[in-house]
Amino acid sequence: MAMTDTEVESEQQAAGGPSHPAADLPQIWPKGTDHKFIGSLFVAAALLFLVAGVALSVLMRAQLATPDASVVGEHTYRQLFTMHGVMSVFLFLLPVWLGLGSAIVPLQIGASRLAFPRLHAMSFWVFLTGGAMVVAAPVASDVFHGWALSDPVPVKLGLPGQGPDLLLLGLVLVCMAAVLVTVNVIVTILQLRAPGMSLRRVPVFSWSIMVSGAVLLLALPVLIGAFGLMFVDRHYGSSIFSGFTGSRGGNPLLWSRLFWFGAYPMLWALLIPALGTASEIVATFAGRPLFSRDRAGAALVGVGVLSFAGWGSEVSNLSSNARPMFIIGALVVLAPVALLVLNWLATLRLAGKEGDREALRRNFTSTPMLWTLGMLPVLALGLAVSVVSALDAGRGAHANYWQVGQQHALFFGAATIGAVAALSFWAPKLWGRRLSAGLGTLEVLAVVGGVLLTVLGMLLLGAQDMLVHTATFSSGDDWALGNLIVSAGAAIAGLGLVLVLLDVLSSVLAGRGKAAGADPWGGQTLEWATTSPPPLHNFDALPEVRSGTPLLDLRRAQQFTDSDLTSEGAS
Numbered sequence: 001m002a003m004t005d006t007e008v009e010s011e012q013q014a015a016g017g018p019s020h021p022a023a024d025l026p027q028i029w030p031k032g033t034d035h036k037f038i039g040s041l042f043v044a045a046a047l048l049f050l051v052a053g054v055a056l057s058v059l060m061r062a063q064l065a066t067p068d069a070s071v072v073g074e075h076t077y078r079q080l081f082t083m084h085g086v087m088s089v090f091l092f093l094l095p096v097w098l099g100l101g102s103a104i105v106p107l108q109i110g111a112s113r114l115a116f117p118r119l120h121a122m123s124f125w126v127f128l129t130g131g132a133m134v135v136a137a138p139v140a141s142d143v144f145h146g147w148a149l150s151d152p153v154p155v156k157l158g159l160p161g162q163g164p165d166l167l168l169l170g171l172v173l174v175c176m177a178a179v180l181v182t183v184n185v186i187v188t189i190l191q192l193r194a195p196g197m198s199l200r201r202v203p204v205f206s207w208s209i210m211v212s213g214a215v216l217l218l219a220l221p222v223l224i225g226a227f228g229l230m231f232v233d234r235h236y237g238s239s240i241f242s243g244f245t246g247s248r249g250g251n252p253l254l255w256s257r258l259f260w261f262g263a264y265p266m267l268w269a270l271l272i273p274a275l276g277t278a279s280e281i282v283a284t285f286a287g288r289p290l291f292s293r294d295r296a297g298a299a300l301v302g303v304g305v306l307s308f309a310g311w312g313s314e315v316s317n318l319s320s321n322a323r324p325m326f327i328i329g330a331l332v333v334l335a336p337v338a339l340l341v342l343n344w345l346a347t348l349r350l351a352g353k354e355g356d357r358e359a360l361r362r363n364f365t366s367t368p369m370l371w372t373l374g375m376l377p378v379l380a381l382g383l384a385v386s387v388v389s390a391l392d393a394g395r396g397a398h399a400n401y402w403q404v405g406q407q408h409a410l411f412f413g414a415a416t417i418g419a420v421a422a423l424s425f426w427a428p429k430l431w432g433r434r435l436s437a438g439l440g441t442l443e444v445l446a447v448v449g450g451v452l453l454t455v456l457g458m459l460l461l462g463a464q465d466m467l468v469h470t471a472t473f474s475s476g477d478d479w480a481l482g483n484l485i486v487s488a489g490a491a492i493a494g495l496g497l498v499l500v501l502l503d504v505l506s507s508v509l510a511g512r513g514k515a516a517g518a519d520p521w522g523g524q525t526l527e528w529a530t531t532s533p534p535p536l537h538n539f540d541a542l543p544e545v546r547s548g549t550p551l552l553d554l555r556r557a558q559q560f561t562d563s564d565l566t567s568e569g570a571s
Contacts, residue, residue, distance in 0.1 A: 033117035034536055035102050036430055038124050042099025042181075043423070045128060047501050049091035052135070054494040056084040061487035067475040077471040078145045079138050085147025086167070088412055089263075090174050091131050093270045096419045098127075098181045101209040101273065104426055105185055107527035108203040110194025110545070112537045115187040123180040130173025137167035145469065148263065149230075150256045164234065168227045175220045175227075182213035182220075194526065196545035200297075203525040203548060204283075204290065205422075207297050208276020211304040215269035218308070222262030230255070253317075260314040267411045268307035268333065272300055274375070274418020275340055281372045281425055282344045284521050285363035286351035289549050291343050299343070302336035309333060313393035314403075323393055330390035334383050341379065367440030368521070371421030374448035375414055381455060382410030401482075402462025405455045413451040420447065420500055428516030431508045432533045443499045450493025457485030524549035 032038075060080050063071045072080065106114055114120050137143050141161020144150075149167075189202060189210050202210070232238050239250035283290045290296050309329030312322055351360055363369060385406045392398065420443070428434045461482035466473070473479045507513025519528040528551055530539050543550050 033113075033121050035106050035114045035117065035120060036534065038120050039099040039101075039103025040430060041124050042095045042102065042127070045124075045131065046092050046094075046096035046099060047504065049087050049095075049131065050497060051501060053084055053087035053092060054497055056080050056087070057490050058494055060084060061483075061490045063471065064473070064483045065487040066484075067473055067477070067480055069472060074471040075142075078469065079143060081469065082143055082145055082147060082149075083135075083138055086134060086171070089147060089267070089270070090171060091134060093412070093415050093419070094174070094178055094266075095127060095131075097209075097212065097270060097273045098178060100419070100422050100426070101185050101213075102181055103430055104422075104527060105206045105209055106188060106192070107429070107530070107534060107538055108206045108525050109189060109192065109197055110526045110539065110542050111188055111192035112539065113192075114184050115191060116184050119180055120184050123177045123184070126173055126180070127177035130170045130175075130177065133166045133170030133173065137163045137170065139163075140166055143167050148256070148259055150259060165231065168231045172224050172227050175224045178216060179220050179224075182216050186210055186213045186217075194542050194545055200294070201545060201548040204279040204293065204296055204300075205273070205276040205525075208273050208279070208300050211300045212269040212272040212276075215265050215272070215304045215307055219262045219265040219269065222258065223266070226255070226258045226262065229258075256315050257312075260311045264311035264314055265307040267407070268303060271411055271415045271418075272303055273422075274415045275300060275303070275337065277418050277422040277425065278344065278372045278375060279340070280525070281368050281421060282347050283549070284425075284523055285366060285369045286347050286360070287363070287522065288347065288351050288354065289524070289547075289552065291346035291350060293548050296340060296343050299336040299340040303333060303340075306333035306336065310390065310393075313390055314398065316398055318393060327390050327393045330393060331387065334386055334390075337379070338383060341376065344376075366521070367435065367437055367444070368421055368425035370441060370444045371417060371424055374444050375417040375421065378409055378417060378448065378451055378455070379414045381452070382406065382414055385455075385459065386410055399467060400462045401458045401466050401468060404468055405458030405462055408451070408458060409455040413455060416497075417447060417451070420497075423500070423504065425521070426527075427504070427508065427513075428520045429527055429532050429534070432516055433507050433511065433513030434516050434520065435503050435507045435513060439499060439503050443496050443503065446496025446499065447493050450489045450491070450496055453489025454486050454493060455489075457482050457487075457489055460485065519551070522555075524552040526550060 059072060060077060063069050063077055102114060102120060106112070141163035142159055143163045144159070144167065189206060193199075193202070229238075229240050233240050233242055233250075241252055241255045242250040279290060279296050306329070310326055310331075310333055311329075312318055312326035313330040315326075318326065364373070385402075389398070389403060389406045392402075424435050424440060461479055464479060464482060466477075466479050466482070473483070516532045518531050520532070521528070525548075526539075526542065526545070527534075529543055543554050547553055
């Protein structure tokens with residue numbers, strides 16, 4: 001049987017060192033395929049792309065902060081609009097969850113590695129190459145308008161230069177890397193779980209990553225095919241999307257339907273891990289299991305399955321026959337999200353009744369819990385706005401800023417806050433240092449407050465029927481107040497996200513963060529049963545797994561034993 005990298009390293013160390021001349025190679029090579037190392041690289045790259053996306057949003061909002069502004073021209077604004085959306089979705093939210101999932105999932109299920117370590121390392125470089133191509137696209141030449149690349153397709157197919165090609169091929173590579181990582185993580189969950197850990201006992205975050213991965217495996221190939229077909233249309237004489245009147249046999253309306261068939265469930269897939277993260281944090285700081293782990297797992301599956309039902313709600317000019325079906329689809333997917341939120345609230349309510357209320361209040365001020373509590377109003381606002389958007393499927397609200405506000409609340413805002421909550425929660429485990437508690441409170445206030453301001457301003461502009469791609473406006477349009485609110489909110493949220501990045505750099509890279517023990521939060525799952533950071537092989541020994549919260553079981557058993565000893569001593 002072939003030995004793993006860890007077994008090879010152990011044998012070499014026992015023999016007094018490696019058998020080949022490059023004495024330091026065994027220490028470097030295993031780290032290059034270690035899931036925690038590669039996952040951290042994904043997270044680092046995602047944070048850098050996040051900063052770039054924030055900078056683009058600041059430029060966009062500077063243009064729209066006041067009437068008749070000329071900070072950037074309409075042409076430049078449209079390029080910024082495209083790149084901001086593409087970076088937010090494909091270069092930040094997608095890789096940050098891929099990185100966190102691949103770093104945390106093996107630890108949570110008691111595995112020593114991912115199923116395919118070298119495939120994981122290759123996936124990162126594929127992603128980074130694709131991301132570099134996407135960033136280089138607007139430098140080479142003009143690119144498409146809007147992150148959905150649909151304004152309008154026949155005109156865009158004739159764009160000169162290599163910019164559109166770099167964008168399309170870069171997105172293909174990014175999506176392919178995501179598919180490879182997703183397959184790797186799902187196989188790991190299915191095949192490498194610790195003894196006693198059935199699928200029903202898989203921690204909620206790992207379960208959410210598996211559900212999200214299943215959605216991505218169905219959605220991303222559609223997007224890869226769509227980007228490839230547009231590239232073929234541009235260079236090889238086909239007419240899949242070309243022709244305003246179908247004279248070349250193509251149908252321009254096909255692009256938006258094909259794109260949203262893949263992109264709509266993908267957006268939900270990027271929210272699902274945020275819901276799983278919040279479930280873990282709520283249970284940990286409540287000091288008890290979730291009110292119902294089975295219902296939480298079922299709700300996450302429900303979100304994943306139903307995410308495919310409402311994609312047509314994002315398509316303009318729906319036929320009257322199709323509209324009712326997509327309205328129902330866009331509405332029913334909201335129900336399991338609401339049930340999951342109720343599960344969190346029930347968990348906190350029971351914790352207040354059963355436990356030490358003073359300790360619970362202290363836990364509420366912990367930074368990961370603050371991020372989770374901050375996500376709740378954003379998520380609630382997103383659910384409420386999504387009801388209106390669903391009822392208006394294919395009509396006016398999907399052409400103006402109401403749709404932008406809905407996406408920023410439910411998908412971009414809630415998913416981003418969830419990602420930062422995950423960083424705050426698992427940073428001590430991955431890197432051995434806590435993020436700053438004092439700075440964390442300021443970060444939460446800035447990001448959550450900024451997101452809420454931004455979304456409310458966008459909803460106001462949507463009610464005033466300001467179109468999505470508007471690059472400037474006059475004082476007579478009555479859009480000044482809404483745009484000022486959006487610009488102020490975006491600036492505040494952007495500042496908060498920059499503070500998060502500085503916090504990570506200072507606490508982790510500069511080593512100024514408080515050193516973390518193996519279990520700084522009183523965790524319930526297996527990742528807290530090893531050192532912080534974990535060794536290459538993750539675990540020296542594993543506790544027995546009898547439920548979905550093995551460390552909580554161990555802690556309660558120890559308390560019970562201590563209580564028995566105290567009682568015997570007193571008698």
